[in-house]
Amino acid sequence: MGKVVTGASMSLDGYVSGPGQSGFDRLFQWYGNGRVTVETADPGLTFQLTDVSAAHWRRLVAETGALVVGRKLFDFTEGWGGRHPMDVPVVLLSHSVPEGWPREDAPFHFVTDGGIERAVAVARDLAGGKNVVVNSGTMATQALEAGLLDEVGIDLVPVILGDGTPFFIAPADAPYTLEGPVSIAEGDRVTHLRYRVRYDD
Amino acid sequence: MGKVVTGASMSLDGYVSGPGQSGFDRLFQWYGNGRVTVETADPGLTFQLTDVSAAHWRRLVAETGALVVGRKLFDFTEGWGGRHPMDVPVVLLSHSVPEGWPREDAPFHFVTDGGIERAVAVARDLAGGKNVVVNSGTMATQALEAGLLDEVGIDLVPVILGDGTPFFIAPADAPYTLEGPVSIAEGDRVTHLRYRVRYDD
Numbered sequence: 140m141g142k143v144v145t146g147a148s149m150s151l152d153g154y155v156s157g158p159g160q161s162g163f164d165r166l167f168q169w170y171g172n173g174r175v176t177v178e179t180a181d182p183g184l185t186f187q188l189t190d191v192s193a194a195h196w197r198r199l200v201a202e203t204g205a206l207v208v209g210r211k212l213f214d215f216t217e218g219w220g221g222r223h224p225m226d227v228p229v230v231l232l233s234h235s236v237p238e239g240w241p242r243e244d245a246p247f248h249f250v251t252d253g254g255i256e257r258a259v260a261v262a263r264d265l266a267g268g269k270n271v272v273v274n275s276g277t278m279a280t281q282a283l284e285a286g287l288l289d290e291v292g293i294d295l296v297p298v299i300l301g302d303g304t305p306f307f308i309a310p311a312d313a314p315y316t317l318e319g320p321v322s323i324a325e326g327d328r329v330t331h332l333r334y335r336v337r338y339d340d
Numbered sequence: 341m342g343k344v345v346t347g348a349s350m351s352l353d354g355y356v357s358g359p360g361q362s363g364f365d366r367l368f369q370w371y372g373n374g375r376v377t378v379e380t381a382d383p384g385l386t387f388q389l390t391d392v393s394a395a396h397w398r399r400l401v402a403e404t405g406a407l408v409v410g411r412k413l414f415d416f417t418e419g420w421g422g423r424h425p426m427d428v429p430v431v432l433l434s435h436s437v438p439e440g441w442p443r444e445d446a447p448f449h450f451v452t453d454g455g456i457e458r459a460v461a462v463a464r465d466l467a468g469g470k471n472v473v474v475n476s477g478t479m480a481t482q483a484l485e486a487g488l489l490d491e492v493g494i495d496l497v498p499v500i501l502g503d504g505t506p507f508f509i510a511p512a513d514a515p516y517t518l519e520g521p522v523s524i525a526e527g528d529r530v531t532h533l534r535y536r537v538r539y540d541d
Binding site for chain 2: 150151152153154157161162165283291293297298299300301302305306307309310313314315316317318319320323325330332334
């Protein structure tokens, strides 16, 4: 069975976005500062990655079978137009099904009750043995609290944002102990780190 | 001339201490989980470091010529009994000179006006061309804001504390861009990272 993982580009001071949704130009700089062109399922979204970051991204895509996302990210991206850049099924955990959804042409699934446990279970069924990726921070925090999160990927970016949205939002029952990094890969203006969550501490 | 640097053990979510001064057992675990015994100037304080962390610590000590600290850290450690574990002069930046100080036997200096600029200048004079280390977060934040900070060392610890004291406390004029990591060293339950501050961004 695949793992349940989360990942984000994060500033040195722990933020996945700056105040008022700022800072993305810096946090996502590494998606555009390399010589390797990487296509996504979205024809309008192409990355220019360094060799290291391209290998990181391709591994992530190869390992991912389904996504669990929250309403904020879904609305912000307008449901990725019905097809996520990673081209995998998407499970939206939300209090209600957004207007205009579900759509027949889009592999999007809607969980309105049962919480993160139900959303992850639905995603597992869709993932075909691959990993379930839980994003963004709010969903990841809920998965962490529920004891469901196996791994945390941090794309650590050398910027101090000073304020904004933390990756993990005051998770209940903190502290949580992790193991690792189980891998480190240095890109340009990013260090890709992966950690394993250890719930027995 | 030496550099002005800061460093701290920090959780994955950016905290240098958990709620109510908690979390130090986890943040400082790497000071006690290795086979290399490292003495300090304080006979009561000995570390057990891994080879990697011992090399990291010895380099830090070798490069450090003076410290700038704030009142919170000074009071918390009771002025290190008059001798800092790194055995270098200490400059305290504080609104007032603490009771019982200065002491003839202790290389402690007190800056009560002129702010971080004055404290760093005094420390530079004492550092003999070596680095000035500015700790903890409040002082480091002021040095960052004043354009004085050359490097940031982060001993990144795989724990999610969820809340507490951030390394950098809402620095004015954020975001700040850094370069690097200029070095990465993997210890056991710690990754030693160093970044250079770039003020021209």
